[in-house]
Amino acid sequence: METHAYNAAYLPYAMENLATMMDCGINQCGFPPRLFYRMFLTSGVAGQIEKCNPRYLAGFSGPELVSLVTEITMGESPAAIDGTFTISPEYWAGWVLAYYQWKTGKTFRFIEENGLHIEKVIALYHPLHEADLDKFANVADKIIAETVNASISPLKKARERCGLTQEELARISGISLRMIRAYEQKAQDMSKANFRTVSRLESVLHTDFGDI
Structure with missing residues (x-):
């Protein structure tokens, strides 16, 4: 079951106001799309809409925003x-x-940082602008899921596929928990790990070196 960000009664106002805000900010004021969207995020206006502040959802017009x-x-x-x-x-x-x-209920920042930046959305206009809104939502879900999945380290994917916690992997493999965390957070480059480390992880995770 979906949990919507706020009462549906406010949705038409939010949609109209964000639509006119984007058109006025980019086309009338001349701001580059990504710059203006970043301004929208950093101004705190985006957060007020996410928090269901009626003043921001319906009290301001698009140009006022x-x-x-x-x-x-x-x-x-x-x-x-x-x-x-x-x-x-x-x-x-x-x-x-x-x-x-x-x-x-995703934040505007999360949406922007996970593959659906404003220029990407604008580029989807021609294939999707006459489609049902849920068609866009399905496309957006796919883009974000692919982006999030691509950011997950191969080691973490392999560990979770085996149903192990980081602590369990460290205990079974003999590789320190600190190193496992570093590889998963990409603070350390897994491709540069020594043969012994990789062999132990391969053995526990039943994963070929190429997969890691």
């Missing part, structure tokens, strides 16, 4: 925002991101 984001991050508002917007790919990106954040 642009002004707020730029005031917080740059110390001044754009020269002129006339409140007009277009149903652009940038508008659509804000629209679907608001929906996806509400649907999944």
Whole structure:
């Protein structure tokens, strides 16, 4: 069962406001997409939406959010925002991101840092802008899952596949817990481990050296 980020009654406001914010911020004010999205994250506005602050979900219009984001991050508002917007790919990106954040409860920062940066979302406009919102959500889930999976170290994957904790792997293999943690966190390069270490891990995890 999904746990939505906030009451569904606020969702239409959030979607419309993030959509117009993205369109105005990028197309009217001229901010590069990734820069403006980062400003949105660092301003704290994203966090207020995630926390279900009604003022941020429905109290500000999209253009007002642009002004707020730029005031917080740059110390001044754009020269002129006339409140007009277009149903652009940038508008659509804000629209679907608001929906996806509400649907999944993932933070905007997590979404951005795990493969679904704003430019990627904008690029999905042409294949998906006429599709159901849940089609975008399914594509987004796949992109994020692939990104998260790719960031997991092969050693951790092999250990978890065998149902072992780090402590159990250290005890059985004779490799220190500190080294296992370092390899899994990629603080140490597993490909540079000595033959004895790799052989012990291969033996316990039933994994070929190439898999690690």
